[in-house]
Amino acid sequence: MEDHVKTCSDLMIFGALGDLARRKLFPALYQLERSGLLSRDSRILALARRQTTTAEVRNQVSQHLRESIPERELEAATLKQFLSRLEYCRLDFSDADDFEALRQWRQDSGNVLIVYLATPPDMYGLIARNLRTADCCTAQTRVVVEKPIGHDLKSSRNINDQLAEVFNEDQLFRIDHYLGKETVQNLIALRFANNLFSSQWDQNHISHVEITVAESVGIEGRWGYFDQAGQVRDMIQNHLLQLLCLIAMDPPADLSADSIRDEKVKVLKALRPITPDIMETHLVRGQYSAGASSGRAVPAYLEEEGANRSSSTETFVALKVEIENWRWVGVPFYIRTGKRLPEKLSQIVIHFKPAPHYIFDLDQKHLAHNRLIIRLQPDEGMTLQILNKDQGLDKGMRLRQGPLELTFSEAFETERIPDAYERLLWEVMKGNQYLFVRRDEVEYAWRWVDGIIANWNGRGAPLKRYAAGTWGPVASIALITRDGRSWYEDAGY
Numbered sequence: 001m002e003d004h005v006k007t008c009s010d011l012m013i014f015g016a017l018g019d020l021a022r023r024k025l026f027p028a029l030y031q032l033e034r035s036g037l038l039s040r041d042s043r044i045l046a047l048a049r050r051q052t053t054t055a056e057v058r059n060q061v062s063q064h065l066r067e068s069i070p071e072r073e074l075e076a077a078t079l080k081q082f083l084s085r086l087e088y089c090r091l092d093f094s095d096a097d098d099f100e101a102l103r104q105w106r107q108d109s110g111n112v113l114i115v116y117l118a119t120p121p122d123m124y125g126l127i128a129r130n131l132r133t134a135d136c137c138t139a140q141t142r143v144v145v146e147k148p149i150g151h152d153l154k155s156s157r158n159i160n161d162q163l164a165e166v167f168n169e170d171q172l173f174r175i176d177h178y179l180g181k182e183t184v185q186n187l188i189a190l191r192f193a194n195n196l197f198s199s200q201w202d203q204n205h206i207s208h209v210e211i212t213v214a215e216s217v218g219i220e221g222r223w224g225y226f227d228q229a230g231q232v233r234d235m236i237q238n239h240l241l242q243l244l245c246l247i248a249m250d251p252p253a254d255l256s257a258d259s260i261r262d263e264k265v266k267v268l269k270a271l272r273p274i275t276p277d278i279m280e281t282h283l284v285r286g287q288y289s290a291g292a293s294s295g296r297a298v299p300a301y302l303e304e305e306g307a308n309r310s311s312s313t314e315t316f317v318a319l320k321v322e323i324e325n326w327r328w329v330g331v332p333f334y335i336r337t338g339k340r341l342p343e344k345l346s347q348i349v350i351h352f353k354p355a356p357h358y359i360f361d362l363d364q365k366h367l368a369h370n371r372l373i374i375r376l377q378p379d380e381g382m383t384l385q386i387l388n389k390d391q392g393l394d395k396g397m398r399l400r401q402g403p404l405e406l407t408f409s410e411a412f413e414t415e416r417i418p419d420a421y422e423r424l425l426w427e428v429m430k431g432n433q434y435l436f437v438r439r440d441e442v443e444y445a446w447r448w449v450d451g452i453i454a455n456w457n458g459r460g461a462p463l464k465r466y467a468a469g470t471w472g473p474v475a476s477i478a479l480i481t482r483d484g485r486s487w488y489e490d491a492g493y
């Protein structure tokens with residue numbers, strides 16, 4: 001099996017003492033170690049500005065892993081082995097001379113170099129140039145960068161240009177961690193391995209699609225970053241558009257990175273711009289006010305720690321997205337995402353059109369739609385709602401909706417679903433780009449998003465409040481009911 005080919009790599013993590021490395025990268029690397037996927041000679045070099053030592057960093061990482069990894073997955077020998085790979089080097093990212101230490105670390109190493117930039121994106125170009133000056137890179141070097149790539153098309157081009165001065169596109173691994181989720185990858189299998197669905201996947205058979213990515217958390221101490229970004233840049237430009245692309249794209253010729261990414265780009269190019277004349281019916285922006293989450297009172301966005309009390313940054317967005325191509329004409333994609341919603345839930349609902357001619361009791365006609373509910377997280381799985389005859393002599397030909405249920409944890413008896421970062425780091429080690437975002441994808445996504453942001457301060461998209469712990473502003477319900485439909489949760493199916 002391809003996944004058991006071990007790849008020897010030297011991993012440099014810039015920003016290794018930061019939040020991302022602590023919460024995501026080290027736990028994911030530990031799990032790769034546990035699965036036996038790190039080859040014997042792979043090494044990890046943690047880089048940051050802080051004056052500290054390898055021993056101290058190993059201690060911190062160990063401490064955090066002990067706190068964050070479930071006890072049954074913590075193995076003393078694995079942890080020891082993992083920590084032994086880890087070294088720390090203090091580095092001023094802007095000082096080219098400091099990079100000499102990296103060249104020395106690499107000297108005589110035959111391992112492929114992977115550079116993980118867990119830093120603010122405005123440092124990417126600088127670090128890339130310093131790596132080149134210090135002669136650390138070869139054509140085999142791989143560079144992993146995090147979203148957001150810029151805050152609009154212009155700034156993302158600028159960052160991409162700076163990276164392209166040093167690296168070729170096939171060396172760049174732009175992370176959208178949603179693509180690393182097992183259930184998101186399963187969308188490709190579901191659509192293209194099952195003719196049952198692929199033959200029905202268009203405007204002849206589907207009436208509309210819902211995509212919801214809800215979070216119950218608020219800003220979690222990230223006010224400084226989030227307030228500059230807002231929910232459209234933080235979630236729509238990347239995660240939600242990626243999900244939409246995977247649902248809407250045409251079948252790729254094969255599973256290669258470029259075949260998949262070519263098809264995603266075609267969807268992005270076909271998105272109908274949200275121009276001022278349709279903004280009122282196609283976009284709702286919200287910001288949470290005080291409310292309750294998991295049974296406790298929580299403050300308003302404007303009262304979060306470090307908040308600027310007059311911010312008009314959105315923490316919720318709902319959009320009616322139209323894709324102007326043959327497959328999807330007339331099929332709206334209603335998408336919504338927000339902070340401080342009632343629960344954490346990422347879910348896609350495909351609503352199929354009713355049968356062409358209806359022969360059952362008219363009072364049941366509203367039932368006559370099939371729906372496919374794809375639960376990305378939590379409780380990963382899917383439900384296909386179909387109609388059956390109700391059982392019993394007295395029931396005549398009464399219809400009853402029944403679910404065909406597939407819960408992944410039960411069906412596959414998986415001990416654990418790997419975190420997205422485990423999959424993504426593993427793919428980087430194998431040099432496989434299909435789960436990473438190509439430059440043109442990022443830029444087409446920004447082009448569409450820029451069009452929204454540029455216009456929303458005009459008319460049509462005033463910021464609406466919603467109480468923390470609710471499903472967003474009332475206007476987001478109107479966005480869909482205006483078309484005679486309702487969000488899946490509200491419909492009580």
Ligand code: BG6
Binds near residue numbers: 234
């Ligand atoms: C990140 C966003 O990309 O995704 C965060 O910056 C958000 O604001 C997070 O909370 C959600 O990811 P997940 O995997 O928890 O759904």
